[in-house]
Amino acid sequence: MRSLLTSTLLISIATGAVVPKDPGHGQGQNKKLNVQVGPRPYFLVEDMDEGPLKKKLQSCSEGPFKVSNFSISHRGAPLQFPEHTRESYSAARREGAGIIECDVAFTKDKKLVCRHAQCDLHTTTDILARPNLAAKCTTPFTPARNGTPAQAKCCTSDITLAEFKTLCGKMDGYNANGTTVAEYMAGTPPYRTDLYATCGTVMAHDEYLKLVDGWGLKFTPELKTPEVEMPFDGYTQEQYAQDLVNAYKKAGIKPERVFLQSFLPADIFYWIKNEPAFGQQAVYLDERVDTPEGYANATASIPDLAKKGVRILAPAFFALTKLDSNRNIVPSEYAIAAKKAGIKLIGWSFERSGFLKTGGGYYYDYVKEVINNDGDMYTVLHALAQQVGVMGMFSDWPATVTYYASCFGL
Template sequence: MHTLLTSGLFFGLASAAVIKKDDYGYHNNWHVEVGVRPYYLVDNMDAGPLKTQLQKCENGPFKTSDFVVSHRGAPLQFPEHSVEGLHAARRMGAGILECDVAFTKDKKLVCRHAQCDLHTTTNILSKPSLASKCTRPFTPSKDGKPADAFCCTSDITEAEFKTLCAKMDGFNPNATTVAQYMDGTPYFRTDLYSTCGTLMTLNDYIKIVDSFGLKFTPELKTPQVKMPFDGYTQQQYAQDMIDAFKKAGIDPSRVYAQSFLPDDIFYWLEKEPKFGKQAVYLDERVDTPEGYANATASIPSLAKKGVRIMAPAFFALTKVDANKNIVPSEYAIAVKKAGMEIITWSFDRSGWLNKGGDYYYQYVASVINNDGDMYTVLDVLAKQVKIKAIFTDWPATVTYYASCFGL
């Protein structure tokens, strides 16, 4: 018995020695897992060659892929831009992970989808000392007017930001109390993993993703306060984001800096060309018919200025032809003709598709009839539009497809 106990103790100690954990207590020994959602979607597809091929891939192997970009972590089920969401995305095979970059009152850089979303993505309203600092503190719904609050990263310091918990993005406009206001998670998401998500600074994010050995896509968020902010200029903001990666010793080839503002892209092309050459122009001009036409016409001139990667929402990359087939759009064709690449957004960010989908499926709604058609659209994006990568709110869904087709 003594021998068995001694051997068992030795084995246990040896095993513990090789199971390393990061600063947040996560094990570093891991493999890609896709869970049940991809199988649900494949089963839901209409019969056809694509469904048959995807079914053949049910046993993997599933691999990390740069085709899969984690959009805000894994916000279909985890609070966006939380440490927990980032780790979930890594386990689901995302090869590139995102941090939307905003600045605090003391001009430190943190991960938030928008500069002024703390009232819907964190518990700031439940902390009176911080809630009172919001640009617009909470006011309840009354006399037909919706409840209101407006809390920005620039309202508080980095240290104060770090005391907050991340929650699922959402709010209740009919709320008469703070607790009711914070309870507004969309119907197709969940609060199961949202007890107190861990917020990240840009430096935290860089350290975590670097420890994964994966790639980065930081987005410089368009400020929601007047710039310069207390002397802080847009150019300094853009430079500070790049400087964080340089200070951490990150090779520029691992970084896909993003912005909706073309001047940010041009700044990086001029001042930080090693980063600028793969900067991503997030193109929201396509949201209106007139904007779509203007955006399509502008592609050649953007290419001449050095922009190499365009990134519209994926609805703008496809259309339905006369035979009711989903095919590349005029915008997609123009980008490829100009020799540019396409990264698009955001998969798994819609509710049920049995009624034709929403914003992301607006140009193909007439031929969408079930959730499985997500893969029908993705297949066109990958094989006909030939996108470089796609942002997703649940990386496992795209990882399944990417692994199946060797992307």
């Protein structure tokens, strides 16, 4: 491979070839992209119960498959690649995701990086295998002993950006029974794989920005709730929220290409008030729905959120559907209230439930009675797209959603 690359470079130099320049902010970079969905969507379709939806999806088997904003990359493509790494983002792009996510945390020197949580380095990177950095962790590794599970807690705020960039991304997971660092790190769930987890390239937020911009895609950065007391060494929550917006303004990215996210209402309201061009499509990630009481309160609060300028809500997708008296999947009270208030909806996160043979767990909670095989994923997605009318779906394997979106022209 190296010899071939060298030969190609020599030929280019000899013929005076010129490398094309980026036409500016990534526009047009996906026109020639050959979107590939791989075998998983076909596996899911074949696993579906017989009926019109299965026939429709089967009729789309040969594509064409296109980049779609309906297909939102959740942490890249972490079903098979280490999350929030260059390799994971590249896989998501190839699978047709039109919007790519970077969960944003900050380092000790207050630089923004892509991590799902501020304190997940012990499960998503190899930091524990690097003694000089492991020693800086908030909670150093303690092996399992006498029935007490192994423990560790390593945060982005424990290390500098330069130190963060030396880490390798790994598949998220840990073994609570580990008696050594190696055993603790070997905890990848059985429905994922370590095949591509050789050393994922971790990303600073600015690197993610440039990468996605070069592809001409849209951004959805999530401001992660800090796990350290704020202000952090003088760094306030407001400055944290502003720094995220400033990165896009500095890069000349148009606000309509950016879907800011946060679980904290205060962040959403801050952007609406102080950065309205970006705030008007900020996504309020609504975790209040996780309990019956919280679900009821969240549903009741939707009109008030609309009055305050919230235009997009994104709960876990179980909250957007329910079963009617005939066991048909229909829009939930929450989804109906959002539509009535003129608020758009996004669901999260497809391909995160593992095997669906026993109901699908958390993400299928309100329809679990009719979930009994992996193919039922498409039945639920169809209800979310056609009945609820979600504007997009986060997925750990964007190809699954891209296949559906291309088939239905979304």
